[in-house]
Amino acid sequence: MNNKLGKIGEDTATKYLEKMKYKILKRNYRSRKGEIDIIAKYGNILVIIEVKSRNNKNYGYPIEAVNKIKADKIKNCTKYFLYKENINFSEIRFDVIEIYKIKEHYVVNHIKNAF
Numbered sequence: 001m002n003n004k005l006g007k008i009g010e011d012t013a014t015k016y017l018e019k020m021k022y023k024i025l026k027r028n029y030r031s032r033k034g035e036i037d038i039i040a041k042y043g044n045i046l047v048i049i050e051v052k053s054r055n056n057k058n059y060g061y062p063i064e065a066v067n068k069i070k071a072d073k074i075k076n077c078t079k080y081f082l083y084k085e086n087i088n089f090s091e092i093r094f095d096v097i098e099i100y101k102i103k104e105h106y107v108v109n110h111i112k113n114a115f
Contacts (some may be wrong), residue, residue: 039115
């Protein structure tokens with residue numbers, strides 16, 4: 001995937017989350033443990049979001065790119081983020097947001113508790 005589509009996907013996901021009353025805490029969090037696309041808060045839940053964007057479904061569904069190795073890396077990065085920021089949440093959820101381009105529009109598919 002190219003960087004332009006990735007940026008559009010993350011921007012689209014952010015707008016969607018804000019519309020759904022999520023509070024965006026960080027975007028593109030990077031550490032030596034990995035990267036998290038979006039860190040948000042929804043009520044008392046910390047929501048870690050992986051955004052996957054595709055121009056089409058020729059290579060499968062975007063969520064299929066989030067395998068166990070990728071999920072474990074995101075979870076480890078989340079632990080590091082919580083430690084470094086000294087944050088405690090009683091509930092943490094891992095979501096995937098798929099962004100599809102259909103004609104000239106982007107469609108959002110929010111998969112809660114994806115892993």
